[in-house]
Amino acid sequence: MMSSNYMNLVLVSTLLTIVVSGSVEHTVLRGVPAAQLSKYVSSKPFSCLDGSSTIPFEFVNDDYCDCRDGSDEPGTSACPNGRFFCENKGYVGTTIPSHFVGDSICDCCDGTDEYETKIVCNNTCFELAQKTRAEHEARRALHEAGVAKKMEIIKQSVVIKADREARLREFEQSLEKLESELKEKEELKNQAEIPENEAKEKHQKIWEEQRAVREAIAHDNQMREMFAELDTNNDSLVSIEELQKHTELDTDLENEFTAEEVRTILGADAVNFDDFNITVFDQISNSYKKLHEPIIETPVDVNDVVASTEAYLKQNDEQGQEQHHEEEISEEQEDEHDFDQHETPSPVATSLEHEKHIHDDTVPEYDDETKRLIQTADHARNEYHDVERRVHDVKREIEDLKRQSDVDTGVHGEYSAFIDQCYDYEEREYTYRVCMFKDAKQIPKGGGGEVIVGYWDSWVGPTTNKYLKMKYSNGATCWNGPARSLTVTFRCGIEHKVVDVREPTRCEYAMIFETPSACDETIASGTQHHGHEEF
Template identity: 30%
Template sequence: MRTHRIRVSIAISCFCLLWIGGFTSLPPRELLGIAPRDEGYYKSDVIKCKDGSKKFTKQQLNDEFCDCPDGTDEPGTSACPEGEFYCRNAGHIPRTIFSSRVNDGVCDCCDGSDEYDGYANCPNTCWEAGKAAREKLKKRIATHQDGLAIRKQKVEKAKQAFAEDEAELLKLKNEEKILKRLVEKLREHKERIEKAEEEERLRKEMEEKKQREAERESTEQNKPSEESPQYQSEGTQDAPMEMNSQKQVADNHGESITSAHGSDDVNNEIPSGHAADQEHISENTEGLSREELGRLVASRWTGELTEERTNEPNDANGEQEQQNQDFSDSAEEENYDSYNSDNDEDRHKFDDDDIQDVAAEEYGNHVEPDGSYDHDKDYKSEFPGSPSWLDKIKQKVQNIIQAFSFFKSPVDLSEASRVKEEYDDASSKLSKIQSRISGLSEKLKHDFGKEKDFYSFYDRCFEYEQNKYIYKVCPFKKASQVEGHSSTQLGRWENFDESYRVLQFSNGDKCWNGPDRSLKVRLRCGLKDELADVDEPSRCEYVAILSTPIICLEEKLKELQQKLEDMNKRQPSTHDEL
C-alpha cells in the first residue's frame, strides 16, 4: 500500500511539472525581452546604451532600474518607459510590445513571456494560434519559389530586348546618316528638275505670247476684208448683174485695199500669200469673160483660190518652212545648251562610280548585330520579301544615276515624276527612322533596375476596376482614374522607391482645395502581373498593390524559409507529451 502511494505521488508531481511547462518556455532572465538579432550586443561585460549616452554592466541588465534613457538596459522589465519587449512566440509570429505592458496582468505574448512574475496565468498558445500563420507562410514560400523561376525567364528576355534595342538604335543612327545624304541629293536633283520645268514653262509662255501677238496683228491686217461678205452676198443675190457691175466690184476691192493700208507699199505690209493672190488675179484677168471674171473675184473673198494655191507644190514656201524650223531648233538647242552648261558641274558629281563609292564608304565598316531587332515593321509590310535595307539604298543610288540622264534632252515628264516620287519616298522613310530613333532614345534613358528587371513594363498599362472607377497604371508614364468618359490623372511617373519595391507617381491633377494627386504602387511577389487593392488613405494620396514575378527575389525566399524554420523549431514539448 505504501509503495502504491509513493507511485501516485510521483505521477502527480510529474504531471504538475508538465502542466507548468505548458504555460511558458522562458529564456534566462538576463535575455528576457531581447530579440535574437540583438543577443550579441549584450555579451560584453560593459554595455553601451544604444543612444550612446551612458554605459552599464551586465549585472545592471534587467535589474528593474532604468540606467539608459532609451531603455537599452531594461528590455525585459517595465522600468524604462521608452523600452521595448520582444516576444519570441515560438511556433507563431514574433512581435515587439512596449515594456510598460510587462507584468501588467494581461497576456500580450502568445508564449506568456511578458507575464513571468506569476500574477497572471498565461498558457502558451503559440502553436495552435500559429497554425494558420504557418500555412500562410508556406503558401508565400511556394509562390516565391514558382515566381522566382518565372522572374529568371522575364529578366533574361528583358536583358535581350534591351540589348536589341540598343543595337537597333545604333543601326538606325547609321542609316539615318546615309539616308540624309541620299535625301539631300534627291532634293537637289528635284530642285534642278523644277528649275528646268520652270524655264521650259516660261519659254512656252513666251512663244505662245508671240504667237498670239502675231495672230492679233494678222487679224488687224485682214480686218477690212471681213466686210467683203456683204459684197459677196449682194453679188450672189444679183446673179444676172451685168459684167460692168462685177468689174466695178473688183475696182472697189482694189480701192478698199489701198485705202485700208493708206500706202502704195501694200505688198510690204500684207501677208505674202495675199500679195501673191493679188498678183495672180491681175495676171489672169486679161482675156477673161465677164462671168469668169466675176467668179474669180468671188473666189478671192471665199478663199477658194488661196486653198488651191496652197495645195500646189511651192519650193519657195518649202524652203522658207525649213528655214523657220531650223531657226526654231537652233533657238531651242541654244536654250538647253545654256541650261546644261550651268548644270554640267553638278551633273558630274553624280557619276556612277562616285555614288557607288559613297555607298561603299558609308557601309563598308558597318556590321549588323546578330539577332538585330526588327526595327521597321512598316518597311517589311510594304515590301514583303523585299531586299535588305542596304540593297534598297544602293538601288536608289542607281535610280539617281539613271534619272540624271534626262538633262541631255528636254524634261521627260515621266522621268521627272519618278524622281519626285523617289524623293518623297526617301523623305518618308527618313521621317520614320527619325521617329523611331526618338522613341528608342526616350525609352532607353529610364532606370529599369539592376538587371533591367522592369524593361518589360515599358509600353504596358495595368488596370483594376473598383466600384465605379477604373484605375490605370502605366509605369514610366502616368497613372489615372477613369469614370465613364472622364479621366483624372493620379500622377506622372517619378521614379522607383524603396529599392525598386515601390512605383512612385506624383504631380497629378490638383484636388479641390487640396494637394496635387499622387500614387504609390507597392510591388508584391505574384505569379502574374496584376493590379489590385487601390485605396486612398489620405486625401488625394492613393496607394495600390501590383503583383508581379519580377519582385520574387531569392533573398526574400531565404528569409521566409528561415522564418518558417524558426516557427517550427521551438514547438512546445508538452504537445507531444499530452
C-alpha cells in the first residue's frame, strides 16, 4: 500500500495546477462549476457523473479520458464529449465543449479556457455584463410600459363584461316581449288572410269558369270552321277523298297518304258533323293546316265573338221551329238541314288566327271588396314581418353577446381587446389577416380569391402560460398536402400588431404578434430570476 506521503505527492502533481507568480503559488481545479465541486473531493476516489465507473482521484484532469461521459476531464480537452465550465467572474458562467479548451481561441469571456496556451485573452466579462444589464433594463422598461397598458385593458374588460351582461339581460327581456307580440301579430295576420283567400279563390273560380266558356266556344268555332273547310262538296260529310288532300296529317312520311290511313283517322268512309266532333277533330287539330293562304282579318274582341255566336245559334233555333211546320222534305234535305244548323256563317270570327283572343290568360283585376281585403291582410302581414325582423335582430344580438362571453380572453381578461378585431401584415405577395378568435386568411395582392389559413382553435402556449400562443386550424387544404394552420406567438409590445409571418413548414404558418397583453409583471418589476440562458 502506498504511503500517505506518496499519495499526497501524486495528488499535488496530477490534480492541481500550480501557478507560479513570483514566490506565490495558487492551486485551481479548473472546469468544474461550483455546484459540482462537492463531487470532486481529492481525499477519495472519483465516481464518474454518469455512474459508469469509479477511478482514483489522481486520474481527474490527467489529460486522459477515463469516464464515458468525460466528467473526469473537466479541465482538459481529452474527452470529445466533455464539458468545460467558464466561471466568467462579473458576468454569467457558461459551459463549453471541452475540446474548445486550449484551441488558441478565447471562448470564455475571462479567457480561462486557454490557460495552457500562450494566447492572451482579454477579459470581456465586464463589457458583456454592462451590455446585458442594458438589455435587461430595456426589456424591463418595455414590459413596464406594456404592463401599464395591460392593466388598462384588464380594467376596461371588467367594464365591458359588466356592460355585456347588462345588455344581455335587456335583450333577453326584450325578446320575451317581442315573441309574445309576434304571436299576437301572427294571429291577426291569419285572421286577415282567411277572408282574403276566400275572396281570391272566388275571383279565381269565376275567372276560370269564364275562361272555360271562352275556350269551349273557341274549340267549337275552330271545329266548325275545320269541318266546313274539309266539306268541300257541302254534303254535310267529310269523306276520305276530302281529308286525303291534307297530307300534313300523314304520320308515315315515307309513303303517300293512303285511303286506308285516312279511313283509320275517320273510322269510316265519311263522317257527319257530330262524328267529326267526337272522334276526328282532336286527332287532327294539332297537325291540321289550311290549304289556302290564311285571310288577314281585323282582330275581333272575344265578347263580339260570343255575342255573334249566341245570336246565330238563337236564329238557327227559330228557323228550326218554323221548318217543323213546313211540308215533309226528303231524307237528303233533312241531312242537309241538320248540317245547316251546325254550320257557322262566314261573318262570325272563328278563324284560328283569333284563338289568342279567345284564350286570354290574363286574370282580370280584383273587385273593390277583394282589394280592400288584400290591403287589410297586407297591413297585418307587414306588421307581423316587422316584429319578426326585430325578433331575429334581438336573437342575433344575444348570440353575439353569448359568443363574446364564452371566449377565453385570459385569466384576467387581458386579451379582451382582441374580440371582433382583425389585424393585417403586408409582405411582398400576400396580405395576412388574422381576426382574433375567428379565422386567419391569406389574401393575394395580385388578385384572386383569399385562402383560409385556419379557424380559431385554442390557446396552445407552454404550461407556465398557455396564453402566449394561439392556434388556428382546419384551413384550406394545400395542393397534395395537409390543411393549412397558423400558430400565433405573442410577445410583449406597446401596440397590438403583427410583426412577422412565415411558413417554416409547408402549409403551417407562424405569426409573431406584439401586444401589451403579453407583457410580464415580474419582468416589469425586475424580480424575475435570470438564468444564464437569458444572455
